Amino acid sequence: MASTNQELARIFSEMAAALELTGANPFRAVSNNRVARELRDLTEDVGALVAEDPETAVARLTALPGIGKGSAQKIVEYVQTGGIDEHRKLMAKVPRGLFEVLEIPGIGPKAAKAMWEQLGIESVADLKARLDDPALAALPRMGKKTVENIRRAILFSEKTAARVPLGKALPLAIALRDELAALPGVRRLEYAGSLRRGCETIGDLDFVAACDDPEGVRRRFTEHPSVTQVLAHGDTKCSVRLESEGVAIQADLRLVPEAVYGAALLYFTGSKEHNVRLRERAIKRGLRLNEYGLFRGSEERPQEQGKKPLAAATEEEIYAALDLPWIPPELREDRGELDRPPPRLIEVGDVKAELHAHTTASDGRMSIAELAACARERGFHTVAVTDHSPSQVIANGLSPERLLDHLAAVRAANDEVRDVTILAGSEVDVLPDGRLDYDDELLRRLDLVVASPHAALRQSPAEATARLLKAIAHPRVHVIGHPTGRIVGRREGLAPDMAALFAAAAEHDVALEVNANWLRLDLRDVHVRGALDHGCKIAIDTDAHRPEHFDLLIYGVLTARRGGLEAASCINAWPAEKLHAWLAAKRDA
Template identity: 50%
Template sequence: YKETIGDVDIVIAGDDAGPIFDVFARAPSVERVLARGDTKCSVIIDHGLQIDPRVVPSRSFGAALLYFTGSKEHNVRLRGLALRRKLLLNEYGLYRIGAEERGQEIASATEEEVYAALEMDWIPPELREDRGEIDAAKAHALPTLVELAQVRGDLHTHTNWTDGRDPLADMARRSCAKGYAYLAVTDHSPGLGMTNGLSPERIAARLAEAARLNAELAPFRVIVGTEVDIRANGALDYPDELLAKFDIVSASVHSSFAQTREQMTARVVGAMRHPLVTALSHPTGRLLEKREPHAVDLDAVIDAAVETGTWIEVNGGPERLDLPDTWIRKAIDRGATLVANSDAHAIEELEWMDLAIGTARRGWAAEENLANVRGLDAMLASRKKR
């Protein structure tokens, strides 16, 4: 779940790479084969992505998976720990120095076996960045990371009433089929003209539509919320009497990205101090490889979240993955509550919750750190006091 990748390594357990590479090279998406050897093949698929399948003996699969998962920084630390014990760690196994040539590995079949031989707990792949996870594993102090299966609902989605593709009924039924207890529909406010934001009349119609669906899908619950724009002057795009109609109010910046750090921070923190704002969505405003984060003081944002009880979103949109993982960990350490959302604009995009949870896990998030792993009543009760 790193934000971007270069190429893809696929580790395959097998004794004969030839037939595996034959099948792989004939895959419909493969445009050309760059190289082929005894244990590695490199191909280019559509969109220019390079994929490198690597075949290792079954007994070495765990060590190879650990090695090629990385990160480089994590692997360097592990190899250093091994060397201090007069051991050698590579993609084939953990050996006493000199024994690697004889194939006498101490551990290699599973990642768990390799970590245990180094006297530490298995480290989830999302944490392998040399950011304290090795010391935590040695001290048996790693967090129990949140799991996708623990998510009870999605609190940031859009429908065809604004800039989404699908009707609310389809979004709700898909969410219900996923096993969720609730779905918040958070169509846009009017200020961002291109999104056809909801007028007061359409808000009333949306509330009525949700009531009909709730009668049909009970005990599943459609929650009517909004993604309200934070205007350049810091004002919210709906008056309080309309904001009060929504059970979830997610405030977002969608314009005037070039404001100074002081202006943007005041704008965002001011919105978080509003008693009807539940959460801050995509806090940095970045679009990966397209738009840099806007200039906002995230330390001040975290302080405001802790002070006011405003949740900070971990947005699973592939271009966003926002809040970034390093800031997720800082927010958790300081006591802020997070909410992992898909920001889905179509039914298939509800699956982006997986990316939101993966990003949260990279930030060391546990179940207790997320609002939407709670049941409906507990989630609503944990909002800031209105």
């Protein structure tokens, strides 16, 4: 069941779209979108907040950047009455189907409004039916080519998911990057955009290149075998649609002189909101920032006047000229990163333990020895065997008797190996009512207990909160595995009051997992931030079922970095002695 926060975020987004479609002041639309974004990222449950005390809730909400008195009142109105009057009025004016028309690349509010008002087009279905109608091409600023582009955009959107999961986009981008970077004359080339920021889904691939032979790189890019359509090919920027390994995605390449590579990389990495903050900061200092560098003065296109930028070659020097330290891409989301010194974010190399992995005893493909070998290959000091508990029938969950046998096998394997410690653990189901799937006596015999919700993932936020709070309070639990059970783009999962979970996890000294599988990434980035603010410990685990799953670690690390995680707060990055002592303390308590 969706949380109040997410419901409200959707409503504010809808109001923004409706405002655009009715020709309202465009800044009002921007503003509503900003509120939607804050709500989406907020880990406190506004429903609970308002229920407790509306006045405090308003104060708390207006303290958030981008939420003013007006929007805070609307949020209260929603919680108290179940709806927002202005939203209802806007919805009565604008057909719902128009929102999906607005989603089509190339169609903005002006075009959608004209189609709707002049031709009565109220949905993508309507639009498709009118594609050959001359009246469509006759609309202002429309024409044959524009209509053709719309037709292709609709076809493309029908066969591809709106956004591609990080785990599919990253390997594709790395392959393309390496291929382009190997061309003669290429001095710098990197992927940028949401991919470089490590976002959980990717809208399109962005590449920035500095090279001696732009034409050669441009040609290789636009004529690449995976390209299905060239959308634009200017001197400095080209855009294509490409399909590869079952992934269909747009890709942009920006070609720049090496002297301004940093400015272009910064610009193309975004986020857009982070860039806006940087430009505002530049203006306050009498400077102007664009993709060609940081310039003195406020004249437009200073690079065309032959003016020399104060900084442009590297991101570091641009941040420095704005009196800022270099900010890691994962933090560039306009979530206050300009107002606090950036942490020394965790890296893949910091992780020295895998604490959530499966063997052939349940649904994994590795023996205990193979699991240990994978850990050793990566230089880990510890790996935990955490097979499923009986409720996971599909996953061949272990009965108490089988678990006891398995424990003995793990301890025997541990005696056989050097330089890796194999821990005997379990991924125990958190049952719908919050009880665990093994009794306490059995749990006491385990080195590590990862408690995870697998079933009843549609229960209400209140039930989910109670369920997970109970698991967190259990004295034998070390880690809560994939706490919400969401699947990126497919299953919403539980929507508990995350702030309440963080407080409890901090109190009971339970670590919260970032499941590194790119289908999960659960906790998600904003949860990590919230958990750290509460003083929680974080685990990053791959939930490995096969050897190659150990390679998923990067996705968990990127997500954790987006939440601001430092190695010290990640139990997988601790030295062996510290980790083992922490685990044992919980068992012996």
